[in-house]
Amino acid sequence: GAGVSQSPSNKVTEKGKDVELRCDPISGHTALYWYRQSLGQGLEFLIYFQGNSAPDKSGLPSDRFSAERTGGSVSTLTIQRTQQEDSAVYLCASSFGGVNQETQYFGPGTRLLVL
Amino acid sequence: SQQGEEDPQALSIQEGENATMNCSYKTSINNLQWYRQNSGRGLVHLILIRSNEREKHSGRLRVTLDTSKKSSSLLITASRAADTASYFCATDGNMLTFGGGTRLMVKP
Numbered sequence: 001g002a003g004v005s006q007s008p009s010n011k012v013t014e015k016g017k018d019v020e021l022r023c024d025p026i027s028g029h030t031a032l033y034w035y036r037q038s039l040g041q042g043l044e045f046l047i048y049f050q051g052n053s054a055p056d057k058s059g060l061p062s063d064r065f066s067a068e069r070t071g072g073s074v075s076t077l078t079i080q081r082t083q084q085e086d087s088a089v090y091l092c093a094s095s096f097g098g099v100n101q102e103t104q105y106f107g108p109g110t111r112l113l114v115l
Numbered sequence: 116s117q118q119g120e121e122d123p124q125a126l127s128i129q130e131g132e133n134a135t136m137n138c139s140y141k142t143s144i145n146n147l148q149w150y151r152q153n154s155g156r157g158l159v160h161l162i163l164i165r166s167n168e169r170e171k172h173s174g175r176l177r178v179t180l181d182t183s184k185k186s187s188s189l190l191i192t193a194s195r196a197a198d199t200a201s202y203f204c205a206t207d208g209n210m211l212t213f214g215g216g217t218r219l220m221v222k223p
Binding site: 043091093103104105106 | 148150158159160163203
């Protein structure tokens with residue numbers, strides 16, 4: 001079956017521009033997560049959606065970052081006024097439920113480069 | 116915040132040898148998971164071990180968990196060049212927290 005997909009796979013943008021990253025979770029998965037991985041670093045949690053509940057935005061590094069999840073499925077991560085330090089791989093994951101002990105399935109990521 | 120911390124940060128071995136990676140964490144957990152990430156690719160789930168389990172096997176993978184020491188180990192037996200990747204441990208919660216990973220290189 002189809003896994004988590006993300007688009008675009010690569011994005012190069014100029015400093016100051018806005019970017020939108022898309023995530024299509026596995027069908028039926030109610031939980032969706034966004035992470036960021038800078039070069040050579042571990043994963044950094046950004047935001048978590050679970051069903052119709054208010055998202056957990058505690059990992060967003062600044063108010064330039066926002067995310068939406070429409071219809072409980074597709075999610076878009078938006079970065080406004082991008083900075084060079086935003087350059088990273090942005091990974092999306094989904095799981096069947098948001099409770100403990102649920103495996104997260106990761107997409108291939110979007111590699112963002114801010115010039 | 117990062118909770119899992121993998122050790123070593125990098126490991127280079129010959130094909131056929133065993134590779135052991137360790138992970139330590141700080142707080143109580145319900146489960147611990149190991150993931151593999153090939154260069155430029157997304158994370159792939161390898162194995163999940165629950166807090167009431169001490170050892171788990173999956174193919175050439177063996178995971179141990181010592182909750183008293185708050186540590187886990189991942190053993191890959193009879194390594195192959197295709198095992199070359201970064202390996203992450205993650206602990207549970209509503210979101211997983213990851214360590215920096217162990218970069219494993221298996222030389223043919």
